[in-house]
Amino acid sequence: MLDLAAELAPWVAQGRAFAVATVVSVSGSAPRPVGAALAVDAAGEVIGSVSGGCVEGAVYELCVSALADGLPARERFGYSDDDAFAVGLTCGGAVEVHVVPVRVGTPARTTLEAALDLAARGEAVALARVLDAGPGLLLVRPDGTYEGDLGTADDAGLAAQAHALLDVGRTEVCSVPESAAECGADITLFVESSVPPARMIVFGAVDFAGALVRVGKLLGYHVTLCDARSVFATRARFPEADEVVVEWPDRYLRSTRTDARTVLCVLTHDAKFDVPLLEVALRRPAAYVGAMGSRRTHEDRVRLLREAGVSAAELERLRSPIGLDLGGRTPEETAVSIGAEIVAVRRAGSGVPLRELDGAIHRPASPPHR
Incomplete structure (x- = not known):
């Protein structure tokens, strides 16, 4: 719903x-x-x-x-x-x-109206229902409070289950033992989670960034463009971005919110920006950290990051050179290759042409990062 x-x-x-x-x-x-x-x-x-x-x-x-x-x-x-x-x-x-x-005029409608209002305003909310039961609905908020009625003896327990799924942004069916049910019967609960869009932060106000901002919006991200140079980081140059921030990239990343769904794309390919920024990025919650540059630039950058104390495990998180090998050269083609890699990471895809694979095209859903 x-x-x-x-x-x-x-x-x-x-x-x-x-x-x-x-x-x-x-x-x-x-x-x-x-x-x-x-x-x-x-x-x-x-x-x-x-x-x-x-x-x-x-x-x-x-x-x-x-x-x-x-x-x-x-x-x-x-x-x-x-x-x-x-x-x-x-x-x-x-x-x-x-x-x-x-x-x-039904209780379920009152609950649904409240949930729809929260979701439409971009606020996190979960809506739970018991399958093969009546039309009852339960609205669950990020703080664990809830309203509505499922008509079970353990609505509080079901609300807690829905809250756990909301925490990770998951929409799914789960089997929940009902403490008061006879013979240990389980309840089949369906929980819909609506969470704000995941963030994409693009560092570097370059031509490639403009194309990547558009790809990020296409993929459903809330996109921020950040660069320390006010002459380049302007709303006129990046009209599709949700935010344009003029600030040193590492300083901005330290001060802003990231989580396990956040995508960080470093397009500055300038050591004085890259290294301090990646020191922060590789130690912050994020689903994806990618950095643009040639293989030589990447090798130099990794050396400097090691000298700065970044561990091998942290460096394993870095996707550089950024993107999949599509053979692209233009900013738009490069942005598509970066977007494709982000999707592959998010969905645990291989990046291999489908015609070279056997089996189902659509795999079972993995825990989403959005």
């Missing part, structure tokens, strides 16, 4: 009743990830997607039915050998969707 926070806001404001289908699990080659959603209102208007088109018609009917009878529904769609263009995924994978009716 949180996947459609911005799109659902007008429906909520207008008092529309609607049903939301959310992807709760995927296997094999599925076109949309867990958390992808499709909503249908009482007039039949549709927003969102759960499969890129393969099973949208069947999911639409599930939403219409749920809205009519007020009951949640859970359905799995896989490849159809008899007719791949009927209710089946032609890519050969499978998706499971869970449909929740959101009627006006």
Whole structure:
């Protein structure tokens, strides 16, 4: 549901009743990830997607039915050998969707409205529901407080589980033992986490940086451009950046927030900037630290970093020369190669052409860094 926070806001404001289908699990080659959603209102208007088109018609009917009878529904769609263009995924994978009716005046709607508002404003929030149960929803905040009702004997325990997943920005199904349940029965809990965009900080106001800022925005990052030279670090030169900071790079990095999702790209390729900056970067939480430069520049930089006391383990985090080998030369081609490496690191990809690999194209999701 949180996947459609911005799109659902007008429906909520207008008092529309609607049903939301959310992807709760995927296997094999599925076109949309867990958390992808499709909503249908009482007039039949549709927003969102759960499969890129393969099973949208069947999911639409599930939403219409749920809205009519007020009951949640859970359905799995896989490849159809008899007719791949009927209710089946032609890519050969499978998706499971869970449909929740959101009627006006219900407790679940009040909880959802609050969660959608937080997500639309870019604030972290988790929304939990029990699959194969009633339409109850639980909103969980970063501080662990929660509101709503799942109708179980252990809503507090389920809220704690949702809070743990929110902490790492994960959206997934988990099996949770219910302390008060008879015979040790487990509860199947689905938690959607909505967290602010991960940060990309680009150091060096060079032409390559302008292209990388655009790629970073395309990949969904909140992008900051930092350079000590005010004549180059300007909003006019980097209009797509969310922030343009004029400051010595190492000083700025010491003073700003990074976490395990942050991407740091050092494009200055000037030792007086690079070495102090990388000393800080390689010791800060970050998903990716890359630095531009030739192999000779890299070797000189590594030598200086070792002399500065950077350990071998810390140097292992450095991706330099930055990017994948795409043969690119222009700033735009270079930015694509850097973006491709960031995605490969984030998704544990090999960077090898798909035609040279066997097996499923889409791997099981690894813990995300965003």
